[in-house]
Amino acid sequence: MSDDGQPTTAAAGSDIEAAIRENHPALITYITAGDPSLEETKAYVEALDRGGADLIELGLPFSEPVAEGATIQAAINRALEAGTTQEGFFELVDELETEAPLLVMTYYNMILQYGEATADVGPFVERAADAGLSGIIVPDLPAEEADPLRTACDDHGLDLVFIVAPTTEGERLDRIMSQVSGFAYVQARLGTTGARGDVSSATHESLARLAEYDVPKAVGFGVSEGDHAAEIVEAGADGVIVGSALIDIIASSDDPVADLEAKAAELKRGAVRGGESLTNDVEDAPEPEQP
Amino acid sequence: MSTSDHDHDSIRERDSEATFGDYGGQYVPEALMPALQELEDAYERYVLNNEDGFMDEFRERMRDFGGRPTPLQRADRLSERYDREIYLKREDLVHGGAHKLNNALGQVLLAKYMGKERIIAETGAGQHGTATAMAAAHLDMPCEIYMGRTDVNRQRPNVYRMRMNGAEVNPVDAGSGTLKEAINETMRDWATTVERTHYVIGSVVGPHPFPKLVRDFQAVIGQEARQQIQQQAGRLPDSVVACAGGGSNTMGTFHEFVPDDDVSLYAVEAGGSSLQIDEDEGVAPNSATLSTGTDGVLHGAMTKLLQSEDGQIVESHSVSAGLDYAGVGPELSHLVETGRVTPVNVGDEAALNGFHRLSNLEGIIPALESSHALGYLEEQHEELGDLVVVNVSGRGDKDLETVLEETETRDLEAAPDVEVFDS
Ligand SMILES: Cc1ncc(COP(=O)(O)O)c(C=O)c1O
Numbered sequence: 001m002s003d004d005g006q007p008t009t010a011a012a013g014s015d016i017e018a019a020i021r022e023n024h025p026a027l028i029t030y031i032t033a034g035d036p037s038l039e040e041t042k043a044y045v046e047a048l049d050r051g052g053a054d055l056i057e058l059g060l061p062f063s064e065p066v067a068e069g070a071t072i073q074a075a076i077n078r079a080l081e082a083g084t085t086q087e088g089f090f091e092l093v094d095e096l097e098t099e100a101p102l103l104v105m106t107y108y109n110m111i112l113q114y115g116e117a118t119a120d121v122g123p124f125v126e127r128a129a130d131a132g133l134s135g136i137i138v139p140d141l142p143a144e145e146a147d148p149l150r151t152a153c154d155d156h157g158l159d160l161v162f163i164v165a166p167t168t169e170g171e172r173l174d175r176i177m178s179q180v181s182g183f184a185y186v187q188a189r190l191g192t193t194g195a196r197g198d199v200s201s202a203t204h205e206s207l208a209r210l211a212e213y214d215v216p217k218a219v220g221f222g223v224s225e226g227d228h229a230a231e232i233v234e235a236g237a238d239g240v241i242v243g244s245a246l247i248d249i250i251a252s253s254d255d256p257v258a259d260l261e262a263k264a265a266e267l268k269r270g271a272v273r274g275g276e277s278l279t280n281d282v283e284d285a286p287e288p289e290q291p
Numbered sequence: 292m293s294t295s296d297h298d299h300d301s302i303r304e305r306d307s308e309a310t311f312g313d314y315g316g317q318y319v320p321e322a323l324m325p326a327l328q329e330l331e332d333a334y335e336r337y338v339l340n341n342e343d344g345f346m347d348e349f350r351e352r353m354r355d356f357g358g359r360p361t362p363l364q365r366a367d368r369l370s371e372r373y374d375r376e377i378y379l380k381r382e383d384l385v386h387g388g389a390h391k392l393n394n395a396l397g398q399v400l401l402a403k404y405m406g407k408e409r410i411i412a413e414t415g416a417g418q419h420g421t422a423t424a425m426a427a428a429h430l431d432m433p434c435e436i437y438m439g440r441t442d443v444n445r446q447r448p449n450v451y452r453m454r455m456n457g458a459e460v461n462p463v464d465a466g467s468g469t470l471k472e473a474i475n476e477t478m479r480d481w482a483t484t485v486e487r488t489h490y491v492i493g494s495v496v497g498p499h500p501f502p503k504l505v506r507d508f509q510a511v512i513g514q515e516a517r518q519q520i521q522q523q524a525g526r527l528p529d530s531v532v533a534c535a536g537g538g539s540n541t542m543g544t545f546h547e548f549v550p551d552d553d554v555s556l557y558a559v560e561a562g563g564s565s566l567q568i569d570e571d572e573g574v575a576p577n578s579a580t581l582s583t584g585t586d587g588v589l590h591g592a593m594t595k596l597l598q599s600e601d602g603q604i605v606e607s608h609s610v611s612a613g614l615d616y617a618g619v620g621p622e623l624s625h626l627v628e629t630g631r632v633t634p635v636n637v638g639d640e641a642a643l644n645g646f647h648r649l650s651n652l653e654g655i656i657p658a659l660e661s662s663h664a665l666g667y668l669e670e671q672h673e674e675l676g677d678l679v680v681v682n683v684s685g686r687g688d689k690d691l692e693t694v695l696e697e698t699e700t701r702d703l704e705a706a707p708d709v710e711v712f713d714s
């Protein structure tokens with residue numbers, strides 16, 4: 001999704017919000033770049049795009065993934081063992097031409113180390129914008145530490161997505177929601193990423209708590225099936241985020257390209273079903289936004 | 292219109308309390324931020340302001356259960372050998388055999404005051420794990436310890452010690468199965484159970500307020516030593532020497548001396564077998580973070596790290612498991628950056644000789660970690676002035692197996708003959 005050298009403007013940062021509003025309810029997928037190789041990642045991303053993903057998060061692997069459960073840890077290990085580098089990652093993004101906007105999900109140290117100078121976020125963000133990425137998610141960067149990255153993202157027209165946890169409340173929640181760009185990543189439950197068999201009660205509580213904020217909300221951490229997607233959208237989410245369930249396919253399927261495309265389609269159908277039942281039974285359903 | 296066009300009011304004024312110059316901070320998943328705020332609050336109330344007599348109870352328990360104060364001992368043979376006054380701060384005499392209990396007991400007690408119901412901790416060699424298990428047993432708190440699979444297999448006595456004290460030990464299979472992975476896994480547990488669990492971090496590392504909290508519990512080392520040296524030698528020392536892994540015995544020893552500009556402070560890191568990083572293998576055959584590391588974020592803090600140019604953390608190495616860590620406390624990074632602390636290092640062999648020398652000359656078997664400080668003393672005593680304090684952070688009984696193995700395969704000048712047991 002290279003932007004062909006067009007000047008980057010703040011408008012580029014709205015790709016993400018537009019993708020969610022126009023494709024409401026949205027499917028957001030995560031896979032780890034380089035698992036098991038960058039070439040295969042390219043084919044997988046294209047499959048997800050065809051299957052119905054409205055936004056695609058690509059993980060740039062870091063050796064110490066503290067927010068990740070066993071499935072994504074294993075994917076990151078495979079990617080690092082395959083020799084995935086920052087430059088290799090950006091070259092993959094340079095080549096990708098997807099309909100869905102792309103985001104990078106990585107840990108803060110990776111962002112600090114890219115480029116010549118250490119501990120400077122500028123070069124990473126500039127390269128991300130050049131490659132055509134629309135946003136950044138950093139699971140170990142709470143809003144309190146995010147000023148340098150947010151400034152760089154604003155300068156280059158990228159969204160910086162913040163995570164809202166079940167423990168995020170009160171004044172901190174207000175301030176995070178006022179700074180979110182793109183969407184609010186609603187963490188469905190305490191703990192790490194990983195496919196689960198049900199939708200947590202914390203998801204319902206979090207969405208109720210966030211209902212008053214006029215920011216798109218997407219729920220991740222544990223979503224693995226179309227029925228979960230339906231339930232989460234019914235509970236008020238604008239999108240669902242699925243990662244580990246896709247990585248399980250990559251790790252075990254004989255035909256991951258076909259299976260990823262089918263899984264994306266199942267999840268998207270689930271989300272749409274949730275949206276429909278909402279419009280059918282609930283009087284105060286949100287207006288579908290026009291771009 | 293981009294939603295990123297919002298105005299730039301920060302979520303909070305960057306909290307200068309959370310940093311040491313450019314280092315420190317709180318780089319953790321959002322789910323943990325409320326717990327860190329709760330801990331900051333508890334730190335201020337109980338530790339800084341002694342609310343409900345917390346610090347009084349802590350000191351009393353460190354006396355009755357922990358064996359404090361520890362002596363500052365003049366080392367007669369070393370003083371003769373180096374032709375200057377050498378004093379040893381005897382943290383090896385703390386209950387459990389190392390300075391680790393100062394922090395573990397402080398944090399478990401704090402967790403109790405905070406109403407937490409469960410203790411978790413990481414451990415590398417098992418020293419912090421054993422100290423935490425002891426403290427948890429003493430204070431009747433359920434306790435789980437995360438330990439890398441490799442470490443579990445090579446530290447079986449410590450694993451059993453923890454279990455004898457009632458702790459559950461959870462092996463961690465990720466990565467190379469050592470300390471770094473154990474910390475990652477403990478953070479994951481904490482992110483899941485944060486509402487009722489306290490994470491007793493094992494050194495002056497991690498997100499704010501841990502580096503300050505752990506330092507303040509360990510600062511008793513330097514508080515005692517500073518008084519003792521003035522009583523026994525009549526003045527402040529010319530230099531203070533301590534080994535540095537994460538840096539808790541180091542900051543604990545140095546903290547009280549930091550304002551004493553005429554006292555030189557030396558942090559001795561593990562030089563391992565070489566100071567180079569092998570980028571292809573992602574391995575540094577040393578743990579000399581302060582001497583050779585670059586700035587980055589690991590385990591919640593901006594600090595000096597052993598990392599590849601691409602930002603991946605590399606595996607560190609040292610003959611001493613307790614120094615074997617790719618990061619270091621942010622306050623030490625800052626004190627090195629400002630020139631107040633001098634980072635130095637000695638390799639595996641110098642440490643092993645330091646181990647044997649102290650055993651042989653003074654009748655004290657030091658931990659391999661502490662032996663790095665003694666190795667530096669042997670190499671550079673002429674730089675250290677006439678009056679030197681060395682922190683003996685722990686005792687070396689735990690290291691005998693390693694030392695036997697290493698002594699058999701090397702030609703160590705200070706070691707007695709291993710073959711002596713042959714018939
Ligand atoms: C006896 C002893 N000294 C030193 C250390 C290193 O830790 P720190 O640098 O935090 O003092 C350890 C760690 O296990 C230890 O057991």
